Amino acid sequence: VLLVPLGLALALGLADDRNAPSPTARLIMEVAIGLVAGWIVHAPGPLGAVITAALVVGLLNAVNLLDGLDGLAAGVILVSAVGFALVLEGDSQVLALALAGSSAGFLVWNRTPARIYLGDAGSYLLGTALAMLLAAAFDEGDSLAVGSGAALFVAVPVAEAPSVARRAARTTPGSTPRRWLSCAANWRRRGGWRGKSPTRATPPNRRSRIRRGN
Numbered sequence: 001v002l003l004v005p006l007g008l009a010l011a012l013g014l015a016d017d018r019n020a021p022s023p024t025a026r027l028i029m030e031v032a033i034g035l036v037a038g039w040i041v042h043a044p045g046p047l048g049a050v051i052t053a054a055l056v057v058g059l060l061n062a063v064n065l066l067d068g069l070d071g072l073a074a075g076v077i078l079v080s081a082v083g084f085a086l087v088l089e090g091d092s093q094v095l096a097l098a099l100a101g102s103s104a105g106f107l108v109w110n111r112t113p114a115r116i117y118l119g120d121a122g123s124y125l126l127g128t129a130l131a132m133l134l135a136a137a138f139d140e141g142d143s144l145a146v147g148s149g150a151a152l153f154v155a156v157p158v159a160e161a162p163s164v165a166r167r168a169a170r171t172t173p174g175s176t177p178r179r180w181l182s183c184a185a186n187w188r189r190r191g192g193w194r195g196k197s198p199t200r201a202t203p204p205n206r207r208s209r210i211r212r213g214n
Contacts (some may be wrong), residue, residue: 002095002132005037007062011129013121030057037128041092043135051138055131062157063127065164070114071107076156077126078103081151084133087146099129130154135146 012029013023019030034053042048043055067073081100085093104127109116117125130153137150 001040002091005033005040005128005132006125008033008036009056009124010121011201013119013124016120016124027057030060033060033128035133037132038135040210041132041135041139043138048135048139052131052135055134056128058161059131059134059154059157060124060127062122062161064099064120065128065161066157066209067118067123068164071110072111073118073123073157074103074107077130078107080130080153080156081133084150086139087150088133088136088140092133092140095129095134099126099133130157177185 034056037050037056038049043051063073078100084099085096088096124181134150138147195213
């Protein structure tokens with residue numbers, strides 16, 4: 001059952017990689033995925049499903065924005081998944097272990113120089129998985145320490161996402177916040193993460209000519 005929202009997130013990411021739906025359509029689909037995840041794994045309280053949906057939307061986009069350097073997102077997810085595996089039990093622990101193992105295997109090929117990449121499909125799936133693990137930790141945790149520790153497991157993508165959005169906003173004056181978020185991931189991959197202005201990627205054949213001095 002845990003695979004249902006993960007599969008939906010993967011499908012949305014694939015659609016985003018291929019066709020780039022509008023920001024409004026993408027947000028609606030993200031909320032729908034979050035509600036499905038909240039029906040399966042909900043945070044404590046009467047609004048637990050809504051809280052889980054908010055976590056899914058937030059972390060799905062946060063991990064997507066984090067995916068800017070070779071090995072960065074996969075490494076952060078690996079550490080977070082190991083932490084969740086230590087505090088969770090049952091199916092949620094199995095999900096955390098599976099996430100840690102897959103991230104470790106992916107990191108072998110994604111480290112510098114990367115040969116494969118997450119894309120929107122991979123980052124959406126990993127972000128949804130993190131949100132479900134966080135909701136499960138809140139639900140299963142019986143102490144403040146467990147809940148606080150679980151929140152720290154996702155602190156890096158959550159803390160980094162607003163910074164990327166602000167930098168992207170400064171380079172796109174006149175755009176709406178919704179549009180800033182939709183282009184922030186591409187902005188980062190084009191050099192914005194390092195503090196540069198976004199630039200068009202140099203084609204591979206052009207790079208080879210530059211190296212030869214032509």
